[in-house]
Ligand code: SF4
């Protein structure tokens with residue numbers, strides 16, 4: 001049936017959608033002379049040690065496992081890495097999930113140019129291999145996770161042998177994608193080792209729940225004070241009672257105190273960017289506007305809203321009940337109204353303008369919203385300026 005429909009309507013469907021639905025080679029023409037630099041300069045280590053050279057949700061094939069490698073140079077000899085680079089250089093993008101990639105779907109791939117990169121040299125490093133966290137948010141995990149014993153030893157070995165040497169040649173490091181920077185011994189070891197002399201180009205982006213990000217903690221790591229580009233605090237609520245329900249183990253008063261401290265760091269120019277983040281669900285979507293106002297009061301650069309994802313922490317029916325961003329949720333129209341209201345109180349920009357994008361100026365004159373629902377769930381009438 002899909003085949004018949006595409007045969008009739010094929011001229012109007014996106015060429016990549018049509019190729020995926022009914023086959024064909026038109027995609028070769030679509031990708032001709034196109035290029036993406038991300039697989040040549042990106043390295044992400046997932047919680048299980050698997051390494052990716054793009055976001056794992058966009059290119060799900062790993063290029064190696066960090067626990068099986070002694071040095072970053074061993075990774076450069078990986079046949080899987082060679083294949084993934086070949087997919088870009090031979091212009092078929094065969095490892096990319098075409099319909100999930102904003103660069104592909106919005107036609108923002110680069111034109112091939114003489115100066116394009118052809119060898120792998122990781123500059124943008126995303127670290128998510130230590131799941132240790134001081135909180136246990138129900139949207140993320142079913143119990144508190146703290147690496148111990150043999151697991152801790154393995155994580156620390158990977159940190160000393162593979163990650164720290166790799167960071168000496170990198171220009172950006174984001175941590176922690178699946179835990180908290182300040183509760184992770186591995187992340188703290190990286191922070192202790194960091195200084196502008198040995199890591200001359202490196203800037204950090206921290207994603208943290210903010211509870212341990214105190215003034216005293218910041219003063220413990222003087223090496224990173226001029227190396228911090230970006231701090232994102234995940235909060236998920238604008239009211240104490242909602243926070244207490246969604247961020248188990250957190251403390252609203254400590255969080256507010258720490259947010260004020262980070263706000264001072266941003267206003268003094270010590271850090272370049274300060275964002276707050278909300279995973280939107282039925283329990284908190286009515287606070288989206290208040291959350292935006294909190295970001296404005298703190299002088300944040302961005303207030304980020306993301307949909308609730310399936311991290312296997314909720315049974316499927318519970319996930320569905322909470323997923324107010326899904327078009328078939330009974331309260332979805334209220335969610336859309338709230339999203340529109342957010343764009344009324346502050347300008348919004350496209351989700352693609354992420355932390356890699358240096359054009360997102362550190363001199364941003366006002367707080368902007370990122371409503372990251374566009375690619376998967378169309379938020380009608382919300383336009384990105
Ligand atoms: S999925 Fe998109 S960003 Fe990733 S390598 Fe492919 S084109 Fe580049």
Ligand code: SF4
Nearest residue numbers: 133135137140179209
């Ligand atoms: S603070 Fe972040 S990493 Fe920690 S449990 Fe909550 S969502 Fe997960």
